[in-house]
Amino acid sequence: MTCPTCSASVLPSESFCEACGQPLATPLCTACGTPTVDADGYCEVCGLRQPAERDHEELTLPGGAAGVSDRGLRRTRNEDAMALLEAGGATVAVVCDGVASSPRADEASAAAVRVAAGALAGGAAAEEAFKLAATAVADLADHPDNAPACTYVSAVVGGGRITLAWAGDSRAYWLPGWTQLTTDDALPTGEITAWLGADAGPVEPHVRTFAPSEPGLLCVCTDGLSGYLADGVPDSGDPAALARTLLAHALDAGGRDNVTIVLIPVNPLGGTDG
Structure with missing residues (x-):
């Protein structure tokens, strides 16, 4: 040497x-x-x-679910994080978007994803996994005025049912059709009103469980994609290929933010919203 x-x-x-x-x-x-x-x-x-390792990441599962996370064109680092895994016959996904105005936002999203995904894979309820993630992010702060922060959305898909939990403006959609399944915690100006972090105050997750009546795809994503959705955006196909296509669409449209997209195929057993 x-x-x-x-x-x-x-x-x-x-x-x-x-x-x-x-x-x-x-x-x-x-x-x-x-x-x-x-x-x-x-x-x-x-x-x-x-x-950096997180500038561009891709994940695929044997069952067909796939995810991609990218720094985008204008940010210096990727402050999004994602997890995608299979456990106990279910597919688990967690997507978090680091709040850009907070310090060490990339650490916040990574901590939330790691803790929540582990809890959900171990059988924890959506609310419990959310609270564990919130605690992990809050513990990163050395002072409430210097608090890392992130948004949060999780999905557990199994047995024809989908359970979502979220806070902030990261979203879940049903495809085809781009039907939004979550509601944003945000003002009309776009400023979020709920997040994970030591400065967030008491935050309870929104939780929704439902059983779709037709096969389709669940899309879990950050606003790096949802900010560019419009008529004509693809909404079907192989999850891995579609995730790359949607990323390319977001980048071609400006890529002003980090972009994370997770797609999970869902084959329902029947039922209605619960």
């Missing part, structure tokens, strides 16, 4: 170059190759923001 700064020989076990003192664990810039990437992911030489 050689030092990326001075090219002196170094051993794999060494943390610093003995010749120039360069930390050997410092990542190399993907553009200029220098070991000068700072803690925020920017190269101190050329200024390039390094690609």
Whole structure:
């Protein structure tokens, strides 16, 4: 091995170059190759923001459900988070959108998704998973005036039934037709009125359980997609391919926000709203 700064020989076990003192664990810039990437992911030489793992993520399940999350075109990082898994004969999805005006919004969404998905996969009720996620996000704050925050929507699909829980303006839709299944906690100006975070106050989730009478797709998404829905937006097809198509639509329309889309096929057993 050689030092990326001075090219002196170094051993794999060494943390610093003995010749120039360069930390050997410092990542190399993907553009200029220098070991000068700072803690925020920017190269101190050329200024390039390094690609991050969450800039673009795709998930697929054997049963056909699929999800995609992308940084979009105008944000410096992806503050959305998603989980998609199968457990106990059901498909579980959680999507959270970090509130951009809050600090460490990406950490808030990641914490909420991780905790809620684990709870739902373990059989927790929608309300319980929501409260556990809310606690996890609130615990990230060192002061109420410096509180990470995120929106929340979860879905559990199994036995022909769908259970949704949400707070904020992340949404669920029924496809085909783009029928909105959730209601936004937001003012006409777009400002949200409910979220997860230490500064949110007491927040109870909206919960809806229903059994569709026809097969279709459940779409769970952030406002990076819902802000661009209009007549003619595709509403059917293979979930993985459709998720990529919808992402491309959001990016082509401006991509002003992070975009997260989860699509779950639903084969009903019959029934009505409960």
